Amino acid sequence: xxxEPYLGVAFCGLTFNNPVFTASGTFSARESGxxxxxxxxxxxxxxxxxxxxxxxxxxxxxxxxxxxxxxAIGLENPGADRFIAEELPFIREYIGDSGARVIVNVAGHDxxxxxxxxxKLDGADVDMLELNISCPNIRExxxxxxxxxRMAAEVxxxxxxxxxxxxxxxxxxxxxxITEIARAVESEGADALSLINTLVGMxxxxxxxxxxxxxxxxxxxxxxxxxxxxxxxxxxxxxxRIPVIGMGGIMSGxxxxxxxxxxxxxxxxxxxxxxxxSAPLDICAELETFMAERGYANVAxxxxxxN
Amino acid sequence: xxxxxxxxxxxxxxxxFFAEIVRNEEVAAYVYRMILLxxxxxxTPYPAPLPGQFVNVYLNDAGRLLPRPISAxxxxxxxxxxxxxxxxxxxxxxxxxxxxxxxxxxxxxGCGFDTGAARGMNRAILVGxxxxxxPLLLLADALRGYGSCAVRAVLGFGSEPFLLREFEERCDExxxxxxxxxxxxxxxxxxxxxxxxxxxxxxxxxxxxAPMLRVLSRFAGGQGIPLQVSLEExxxxxxxxxxxxxxxxxxxxxxxxxxxxxxxxxxxNGSEVIWDV
Ligand SMILES: Cc1cc2nc3c(=O)[nH]c(=O)nc-3n(C[C@H](O)[C@H](O)[C@H](O)COP(=O)(O)OP(=O)(O)OC[C@H]3O[C@@H](n4cnc5c(N)ncnc54)[C@H](O)[C@@H]3O)c2cc1C
Ligand SMILES: Cc1cc2nc3c(=O)[nH]c(=O)nc-3n(C[C@H](O)[C@H](O)[C@H](O)COP(=O)(O)O)c2cc1C
Ligand code: FES
Numbered sequence: 001x002x003x004e005p006y007l008g009v010a011f012c013g014l015t016f017n018n019p020v021f022t023a024s025g026t027f028s029a030r031e032s033g034x035x036x037x038x039x040x041x042x043x044x045x046x047x048x049x050x051x052x053x054x055x056x057x058x059x060x061x062x063x064x065x066x067x068x069x070x071x072a073i074g075l076e077n078p079g080a081d082r083f084i085a086e087e088l089p090f091i092r093e094y095i096g097d098s099g100a101r102v103i104v105n106v107a108g109h110d111x112x113x114x115x116x117x118x119x120k121l122d123g124a125d126v127d128m129l130e131l132n133i134s135c136p137n138i139r140e141x142x143x144x145x146x147x148x149x150r151m152a153a154e155v156x157x158x159x160x161x162x163x164x165x166x167x168x169x170x171x172x173x174x175x176x177x178i179t180e181i182a183r184a185v186e187s188e189g190a191d192a193l194s195l196i197n198t199l200v201g202m203x204x205x206x207x208x209x210x211x212x213x214x215x216x217x218x219x220x221x222x223x224x225x226x227x228x229x230x231x232x233x234x235x236x237x238x239x240x241r242i243p244v245i246g247m248g249g250i251m252s253g254x255x256x257x258x259x260x261x262x263x264x265x266x267x268x269x270x271x272x273x274x275x276x277x278s279a280p281l282d283i284c285a286e287l288e289t290f291m292a293e294r295g296y297a298n299v300a301x302x303x304x305x306x307n
Numbered sequence: 308x309x310x311x312x313x314x315x316x317x318x319x320x321x322x323x324f325f326a327e328i329v330r331n332e333e334v335a336a337y338v339y340r341m342i343l344l345x346x347x348x349x350x351t352p353y354p355a356p357l358p359g360q361f362v363n364v365y366l367n368d369a370g371r372l373l374p375r376p377i378s379a380x381x382x383x384x385x386x387x388x389x390x391x392x393x394x395x396x397x398x399x400x401x402x403x404x405x406x407x408x409x410x411x412x413x414x415x416x417g418c419g420f421d422t423g424a425a426r427g428m429n430r431a432i433l434v435g436x437x438x439x440x441x442p443l444l445l446l447a448d449a450l451r452g453y454g455s456c457a458v459r460a461v462l463g464f465g466s467e468p469f470l471l472r473e474f475e476e477r478c479d480e481x482x483x484x485x486x487x488x489x490x491x492x493x494x495x496x497x498x499x500x501x502x503x504x505x506x507x508x509x510x511x512x513x514x515x516x517a518p519m520l521r522v523l524s525r526f527a528g529g530q531g532i533p534l535q536v537s538l539e540e541x542x543x544x545x546x547x548x549x550x551x552x553x554x555x556x557x558x559x560x561x562x563x564x565x566x567x568x569x570x571x572x573x574x575x576n577g578s579e580v581i582w583d584v
Contacts (some may be wrong), residue, residue, distance in 0.1 A: 031547035031570065033316045047550070055565060058584055060541040062551040064373045064397075071543060076550050076565055094313035222372060274544035275365070275372045277413075278322055 005291035006298045007284075009042065011243040011265050012166035012191045014127060016042035017099050019299050020256060020284040023247045023270030024048060024105035024130065024170070025073065027280075029091045035277035039098035041284065042266060044091065046083070048107035048132050051116035053079035058214040063203040068224030068249075069271060070201055072215035075107045075135055080120040092125055101127040103168065107135065111158045118159045129165050131156065131190075134172030134197035136219045146172040146197070149184040156188040168245065170194040171236075173225075178232050179239035186240045194245040194268065195236060196229045222271040223249040230262055237263030251279070253286020260302040320351040321414045323365075328408045329386070331401075335469040337394070338438070339402045340380075343387045345412065356382050358446035359419025359514075359537055359574045362389070363545040364401065365411040371397050374545040376569065378442035378514075378537070379415055381473070387412075390441040390470060416546055420512055420535055420574050422449045429508035430457040433478070434523060436496050436515020437463065440470055442537055446512055447477040461503065463496030463515070497522045505532055513537070517582070524577035534577035540568040555581040 007018035021043040038044050056076025063070040091102055104126045108114035133146035133155055145151045156169055169185040171178055173196040182193055198219025203212040229248020237244050246264030250256050251272045259267045272279035296302055326343035334340045345353040356379035363374030375397050381388035393402040425431040431450050433443040440462050450458045460474045463484040474481045483491030484499040492499045497519050513523050514537035527534035543551030547570030556579045558564040
C-alpha cells in the first residue's frame, strides 16, 4: 500500500473535496446535521425547491419494497423565497469554509415555473443548480419534461438563459433511451448530468385490496435499482462530453467505486441515508479505504476508460 | 436564524446504537414485549427516552431496509422496553428474534407528550387504543411525579388486555374496555371515556388508531378539554429528512400546513390536526 489516495475532484469549474454528494430529497441540513458532519462531503444537494411553496401529496407517501422503497412525496417544499431566507443561510453557516459545495435541486410544473425558480435560486448563495425534470410524483412537469427529448431540451434552454451558475440536469430512467435525452440537454447547454432519479412503480396492500400509496404510483429507489443505474451511467458517460453524477442504490464505498469505474465524475447517496443517517460520510470513508487498499491514487484512476 | 449556531446541532452521539435483546415474550395474542439492553457508544450512554418518543428499530434483514418506529414503553437501568404487535412481515420477524440477538436502533426520536400540560390540572386521563397503550406507560410514570394531579388510564383492547399490572402500579385508576366484551366495558376506549365523563381540570393524552383519535379530538373540542394525540404514519427515514411522514395541521388564516410525524410529532395537539385531508 502506498500513499493515501487523493479524493478531490473538479468539474464545471469547481473543486470538490471528494466525489460523494447527498442525493436530493434525502438530506436535510438541520436533521442530517444531527448525525454527521456534512461539511466533509464533496457537496450537499437540497430537496427540490419550486418558485412557490408546495404541499406535496397525501399520505401514505412511503412504501417499503424488497431491497428498496417507493416514495411519492410530491416535492413538498417551502418555496424558493423561504428556502433562501431560512434554509440556505443555515447550510452556509454550517459548512463555513470547508469547501463543501451546495447544489440546489430545482422543481416546477411548467417551463415558466422552472425559469422563475431557477432565476431566484441562481441569484442566491448556491454553487450549482440541479434541474429536476425527472420527478415521477407530480402530475404536471417533472417526468413529463424528462421523458421527451424535445421538452427536456426546451426546459433546459429556458433555464439556461437565466442561470449563470453551472447547470446540472437530472435525468429519469423511465425512458427507452436515456442517452437521447442526455444529448438533447447537453446540446442546450447543460453543464453536467445527474442520474438516475427513481423508477416508477407501485405497491398494492393485499389485506386492504388497495394501492398502498395515496398517489398510487411512486418512485423506486435503493439497492434494488443499482444495476439499472450503473448501466445507465455507463452508457451516458459514453454518449456525452459533460460530467455525470451517478446515483441509484449506493449503499457502500464499493458501490460508490463501481459508479466511478463506470465513468461517473461523482456519486450521490440517497436511500442509504434514510436507513443509516450518517451513510454519505460513512460511504466516503469506505471509498477512501477501498482506494487505499487497492492502490488507487485518485478518483480518475478508478474509471474503466471510455474507449 | 435560530439562536443556536448551525454547528451546535451536530451531535454524533445521536447516531445508531447497538442493542441486545435480553427478553422477547408474547404478552397477549400477537403482542410482544421486547427488552433491549443498549450498549454505550464510545462512552456515550443511550439517552433516556421521554414519554411519547419513539425508537427506530432496524431489522437484521437486507431486504427490509426501512426502520420500524416503535414507541418507548418503559425505561430503566439502560433497558428499553418496547411493546409491539406482530402485524406485518417486519414486526413478525422482530417477534421471532431470539434473546441475545443484536439489533441496530436509533436514539429516541421525536417530540413526545408535553407533560407540563398536566401541571396544575386536577387529573390526567390517558386514553389508549390497542398498542396505543404502549407509550402511555412511560407517560404515566412521568405524571406520577406531579403530586396533586391524579392519573387515570382508559385502555381499550381487541379482546385480550396487556400491560394492565404495569398501569395499575403507576396510575390512580385504570379502566378497561374490550371490543368483544370479554373483559371490562364492551366497546372501545373512546366510548368508555365518554361513559366515565370528563370535567374541566382534566387533561387528555391519547394514542391509538386514527379513527379513535379523530373521535376523541371532536369530543375534547366539544368539552373544551385539552388533548394531546400521538399519531402514526408510514415513515421513510424516521428522523426528519425525507418528508415521508406528513400530517396536516391548521395554519393561520385557514391554511393547511404539513408537519412531520417523526420530528415535529408524533405528539400533536388534537385541536390542530386536520383529520380529513
Ligand atoms: C411514532 C410511532 C410509534 C409507534 N409505536 C408502536 C408501538 O409502540 N407498538 C406497535 O406495535 N406499533 C407501533 N407503531 C406502528 C409500527 O411502526 C408498525 O406496526 C410497524 O412499522 C409495522 O411493521 P411491519 O414490518 O410489521 O409491517 P409491514 O406492513 O410489513 O411494513 C412495511 C412498511 O410499512 C411501515 N408500516 C406499516 N404499518 C405501519 C404503521 N401502522 N405505522 C407506521 N409504519 C407502518 C413499516 O414500518 C415498514 O416500513 C408506531 C408507529 C409510529 C409512527
Ligand atoms: C424520499 C425521497 C425523496 C426524493 N426527492 C427528490 C427530489 O426532491 N428531487 C430529485 O431530483 N430527486 C429526488 N429523489 C431521488 C433521489 O435523489 C435519487 O435520485 C434516487 O432516490 C436514486 O438514488 P438512491 O437509490 O440512492 O436513493 C428522492 C428520493 C427519495 C427516496
Ligand atoms: S419519516 Fe422521513 S421525515 Fe419523517
